[in-house]
Amino acid sequence: VGVARRATISDLARAAAVSVGTASNVLNGKGRHAETTRLRVIEAARNLQFVPNALIRSLQTGTTNAVGVFTWRLERGDWHDVTFDVLRGISRGLAEHGMDVLLYAAHPHEHNVEATYFLDGRVDAVVLAPGGLDREGIEAVAGAGVPVVALYQSDVPERVASVCIDNRMGVFDAMAHLVALGHRRIAFIGPTYTEDFRERRDAYGAGLARHGLRFDPDMCSAEGLGTPDTVGPELARLLSLGRAPTALLCANDGYALAVLELLRQREVAVPNSVSVVGFDGSAQALTVGLSTVRQPAEEVGAQAAQYARALVGGATLTECRTTLPVTYVAARTTAPVGT
Amino acid sequence: VGVARRATISDLARAAAVSVGTASNVLNGKGRHAETTRLRVIEAARNLQFVPNALIRSLQTGTTNAVGVFTWRLERGDWHDVTFDVLRGISRGLAEHGMDVLLYAAHPHEHNVEATYFLDGRVDAVVLAPGGLDREGIEAVAGAGVPVVALYQSDVPERVASVCIDNRMGVFDAMAHLVALGHRRIAFIGPTYTEDFRERRDAYGAGLARHGLRFDPDMCSAEGLGTPDTVGPELARLLSLGRAPTALLCANDGYALAVLELLRQREVAVPNSVSVVGFDGSAQALTVGLSTVRQPAEEVGAQAAQYARALVGGATLTECRTTLPVTYVAARTTAPVGT
DNA sequence: TTGTATGCGTTATCAC
DNA sequence: GTGATAACGCATACAA
Secondary structure (H helix, E strand, O other): OOOOOOOOHHHHHHHHHOOOOHHHHHHHHHOOOOOHHHHHHHHHHHHHHOOHHHHHHHHHHHHOOOOEOOOOOOOOOOOOOOOOHHHHHHHHHHHHHOOOOOOOOOOOOOOOOOHHHHHHHOEEEEEEEEOOHHHHHHHHHHHHOOOEEEEOOOOOOOOOOOEEEEEHHHHHHHHHHHHHHOOOOOEEEEOOOHHHHHHHHHHHHHEEEEHHOOOHHEOOOOOOOOHHHOOHHHHHHHHHOOOOOOOOEEEHHHHHHHHHHHHHHHOOOOOOEEEEEEEOOHHHHHHHHOOOEEEOOOHHHHHHHHHHHHHHHOOOOOOEEEOOEEEEEEOOOOOOOOO | OOOOOOOOHHHHHHHOOOOOHHHHHHHOOOOOOOOHHHHHHHHHHHHHOOOOOOOHHHHHHHOOEEEEEOOOOOOOOOOOOOOOOOOOOOHHHHHHHOOEEEEEOOOOOOOOHHHEEEEOOOOOOOEEOOOOHHHHHHHHHHHHOOOEEOOOOOOOOOOEEEEEEEOOOOOOOHHHHHHOOOOOOEEEOOOOOHHHHHHHHHHHHHHHOOOOOOOOOEEEEOOOOOHHHHHHHHHHHOOOOOOOEEEEEEOOOHHHHHHHHHHHOOOOOOOOOEEEEEOOHHEEEEEEEEHEEEEHHHHHHHHHHHHHHHHHHHHHHHHOOEEEOOOOEEEOOOOOOOO
């Protein structure tokens, strides 16, 4: 490994026969300078391959040009299928303004997330996916003067920005479609351990009422449902009901895909025997033609990036919150009842 | 936004009635200290919610505890379906040692990647996905004393680490399976714009020879093939051949999935009329039951993380290179010929 | 227009 | 065991 000490601005100044102050000013385009001086500095910088130390620069300017991003996990197919789409949105939204992402390492059972992670001055703001920091932790970060953008959480402290999606709208649209297809026995499969999941389940209840359908506890997952890979017993229970559901509304694509796989193993025809609907519009969902509610995950990230920048810029937006619309897209896992 | 100035170590030292040096030592567990002193410092740190400034800390210690990761894009379903798996592997491998990931923002048509990105002192090492930095750029980074780990590139400068996968093995295994199923007319669909793609295509040629099959240029994509969404004409061409292929070996899952979708639209039965094989083992591939070669993407990332740490630690491994094995997994898109 | 001096917050090196 | 002080590399305010 080469140990070539990188050139500092003093090296540069010496080489260009100017003072460090002048060198700094020229490089940052501040003040006026004799053309010859300017050229000498530029030339020397090229020769020395001078790259200013970002750390010290940040220390000086008070800005790091980086946003911390915490995503609870980068798991594949777990509770949140669109994590990476969100990440891309954030990254892109920041890239347009020359900012980078500091991805905080946090993996289950390995580290607890602490507010202090985000207070060491490395980032100008943080974007938080749900599940990592509790309300107290969020308060601590925001209270320390680090702007916070919360994702998929509407119940956040006063000064915290948030970007959510319209779960209610998505569920309503999906249910309207199912009802239009003649479905009356619509079941809901999903857990309750995030705000999104809870909203979707609540919307399911409200959706039934909208169409004059009765809520049947048997047709709705109880609190304890785990991750998609443990959905087997729940599905078995539903299928064994006297009046089994003709449509399965799932809390997200992960559950829907797990359900599809189980149905395939049981040789239950989809969508002919039973319709299945997901939520999120994950890549896998699109690939298999799952009818699902597409959420604008990349936009969620982009919006978060914009809020982060705005807050850093001092914009004391009291209203830096938004709920983005979703789009139900019928594909190949929904059909008229009894076909 | 709160502007609460964060407590510095001098504040802490004053509060604890010790010198900054002692405070620093206590916090970092260096040297021996009277128990009372230690407790005073700890207590004061708690009260003041002291968090050391990571920038200055890095300035002092010369280490940032962060690794820069450059992934050409975070695109969905583009050339590299496993980007996120790799990212997870890197993140995880670093997290175990308390290190974070600085994700460099680089999106197509928005920014060119320059070696200087990685030379501003923000990271201890960098991991580079292919396509971003050319050989000269990599040399520049490594030459400046920043350890580099290249992914999916074996042709790298002397001091650069690299993590690759055994493309040849994967293609051979897949072809052996196809041949065992009775296939003789096996076509290859894929581009050549990455080393992996080229290796896979070359292995296809070698694989044919292995089984005593003749290489037919008509059965192999020409150089110019674009992204998966433009694979239509190529597939049409293959299907219209006098002796059309009975099996399609695709350069990666993205192409394979695109092919599957097109075949579905054309109502060509898979695997009964034609078998399809992908490469990479992406989430989508697993979901649809694509027969594919699974590459250990997360391990690739984890290995890269380990190399990065080793190089940072001064380990002058001349041999910090590896080629990880892959596993062909037959699923639901391959069947005996003519069924 | 250019140069000089100060300070950022921390760690490391040395006296005490 | 503890404390003073230098040094890290840069931007900035101010003097020349």
